[in-house]
Amino acid sequence: MHRAAFAHAGLNGTYDALRVAPADLRSAVADLRRPGVLGANLSLPHKEAALPLLDSLSEAARAIGAVNTIVHRDGALHGDNTDAPGLSAALTDAGYDWPDGQDVIVLGAGGAARAAVHALLGAGQRVWIVNRTLERAQAVAAHWNSPHVQAVSAHAAPWEAAALVVNASSAGLNDPDQTPLDAAFLTRLSAGALMYDMVYKPAETRMMREARAAGLSAENGLGMLAHQARLAFRAWTGADVPVSVFLNALQADAPAGDQG
Numbered sequence: 001m002h003r004a005a006f007a008h009a010g011l012n013g014t015y016d017a018l019r020v021a022p023a024d025l026r027s028a029v030a031d032l033r034r035p036g037v038l039g040a041n042l043s044l045p046h047k048e049a050a051l052p053l054l055d056s057l058s059e060a061a062r063a064i065g066a067v068n069t070i071v072h073r074d075g076a077l078h079g080d081n082t083d084a085p086g087l088s089a090a091l092t093d094a095g096y097d098w099p100d101g102q103d104v105i106v107l108g109a110g111g112a113a114r115a116a117v118h119a120l121l122g123a124g125q126r127v128w129i130v131n132r133t134l135e136r137a138q139a140v141a142a143h144w145n146s147p148h149v150q151a152v153s154a155h156a157a158p159w160e161a162a163a164l165v166v167n168a169s170s171a172g173l174n175d176p177d178q179t180p181l182d183a184a185f186l187t188r189l190s191a192g193a194l195m196y197d198m199v200y201k202p203a204e205t206r207m208m209r210e211a212r213a214a215g216l217s218a219e220n221g222l223g224m225l226a227h228q229a230r231l232a233f234r235a236w237t238g239a240d241v242p243v244s245v246f247l248n249a250l251q252a253d254a255p256a257g258d259q260g
């Protein structure tokens, strides 16, 4: 999709996927300091390990503790996290209207969940983290140390009050039968609630299917993927390419390496 963005912006650039073993991360990051390199995206497991290898970090990358975008300028490497604003933009596109002080439920406790907490808390939402391993959810909540971020079991989460559920767990990724949550919890949400699944492969996850069967609206993570890419592209090039260019490219051909 970045190649489509280069073409749309009339820029002469390319974007290539590289497989980097954890032991080679340091040299791969150092390689980004070469003249002509604009930067890079990072995917698992490098998003957290790269932090100490960079010269500066955005406030979002520091708060989330993960970098998905590196920007190179004159030999210096700046780490940013566009997953958080990418999620916010995708939620807005999906019709979420950000009521002040709204209860929202985040499933998962990895880097994607931390990006979700950062985005939602920053927009004045009250975040309830539910994770298969409660201790990991508690560690995420403790990291924010805010009365508006709580780790709870699924049984204790405020389903009836919540307007949004974000699946930031990897359950369902490449597996149409896997779900992070008993569907009975989804039936407790109010009719106007949105279920946002960061997973987009398959395009309709089991959780999305079950949410729709419960009368809720549900979206997959394609919009977030496109928006985080749009924001990374802007950071690298200064060009503001419409999200539709990224979405169209993704829908035409979604390579496996693009999954956040």
Ligand code: NAP
Residues within 6 Å of the ligand: 044, 083, 108, 109, 110, 111, 112, 113, 131, 132, 133, 136, 168, 169, 170, 171, 172, 173, 178, 179, 180, 181, 198, 199, 200, 221, 222, 224, 225, 226, 228, 259, 260
């Ligand atoms: P991660 O650090 O590996 O965390 C995975 C989380 O999922 C953990 O909290 C884990 O629970 C939970 N989990 C895994 N399998 C589960 C299952 N069967 N049932 C319930 N919970 C389960 O991964 P991540 O980096 O946070 O990414 C999470 C997901 O977000 C991935 O699918 C990733 O592709 C997606 N993502 C999408 C975008 C996008 O642009 N759409 C961007 C970023 C990430 P435990 O703590 O109990 O192990």
